[in-house]
Amino acid sequence: MSNASSVELHYLDTGPVDIGSADASDALPLVVIHGLLGSADNWRSHVKVWQKHRRVIAVDLRNHGRSPHAEGMSYATMSADVLSLLDQLGVEKAHILGHSMGGKVAISLARLAPERVASLVVADIAPVAYQHGHDDVFAALREVERGQPQNRREADDLLAKYVDHRPTRLFLATNLERRESEKGRALALRIGLDAIMAGYDDVIGEPAGDTPYEGPALVLRGADSAYVSDDMLPILRQVLPQARVVTLKNAGHWLHADQPEAFQKAVDAFLAS
Missing domain, CATH: 3.40.50.1820 (Alpha/Beta hydrolase fold, catalytic domain)
Structure with missing residues (x-):
């Protein structure tokens, strides 16, 4: 299969x-x-x-x-x-x-x-x-990865650099969880973004x-x-x-x-x- x-x-x-x-x-x-x-x-x-x-x-x-x-x-x-x-x-x-x-x-x-x-x-x-349609979303999630926000307001500000639609940002924020980082306990993505982006052509197929x-x-x-x-x-x-x-x-x-x-x-x- x-x-x-x-x-x-x-x-x-x-x-x-x-x-x-x-x-x-x-x-x-x-x-x-x-x-x-x-x-x-x-x-x-x-x-x-x-x-x-x-x-x-x-x-x-x-x-x-x-x-x-x-x-x-x-x-x-x-x-x-x-x-x-x-x-x-x-x-x-x-x-x-x-x-x-x-x-x-x-x-x-x-x-x-x-x-x-x-x-x-x-x-x-x-x-x-x-057609490809998630470039802004992926860019927003990468911004969160780099920014290591301390709270959800900071995360929303990072997402807003690429995604204007607030309901979409709230949906994307469901993928955040708190983890230890170089900035202390920060919000991080729980999804496998690298694998999703690498397989995106299959996803839209x-x-x-x-x-x-x-x-x-x-x-x-x-x-x-x-x-x-x-x-x-x-x-x-x-x-x-x-x-x-x-x-x-x-x-x-x-x-x-x-x-x-x-x-x-x-x-x-x-x-x-």
Whole structure:
């Protein structure tokens, strides 16, 4: 599946729930995969809702969150990491939800190992190659590395040299943790930035796999986002022929944060069906 060695991913696992009279399909876990520079922590509020009805496993992809740093950011490699975790947890089949880069990991997993996927939810990403678009973000994170800020206000000032949008800066700041440095205990990046930047061409590329995923799929897109434009839909339907496409109003690329209740409602309705 991938030439790179799998890494042991960090994850949040709510554990099994008492499903009562729910049918066997509803007993299957939901695996949540974050986007570029995100982590499982970003999904805690959603996990709290979903765990009332099913087991939820939210992962930190390699070079993200609390997972190990390692070379290789191809979608075959990252989906192999997730499959290895499912093997470790004894999960034979699950619903898979991925946002942005995580959506491409989810598509890759579904195409390469469809027998492990009960259904697929893809949040605001299409199975296409995108243009480079994170140069300012990477420059901002490098500025934080050099600056070794003592607090989050200093970190925000460093990020603001390259990123004007405050919500984006707040999102990037979720990747900071306090460590010992030459300036004492300073804020530092917990992500594997070198490996992410080295593998960025893979990140913006197409998901892995050569065949369509024929199972049930839901594609959620933000009305204010350009990540899943109408002209991408023919390619999307070639890869996910059973996909239902739903557009959330007043939502951008981070649609699960912009419209959390609408996002949860759409996911719940799909899984219930």
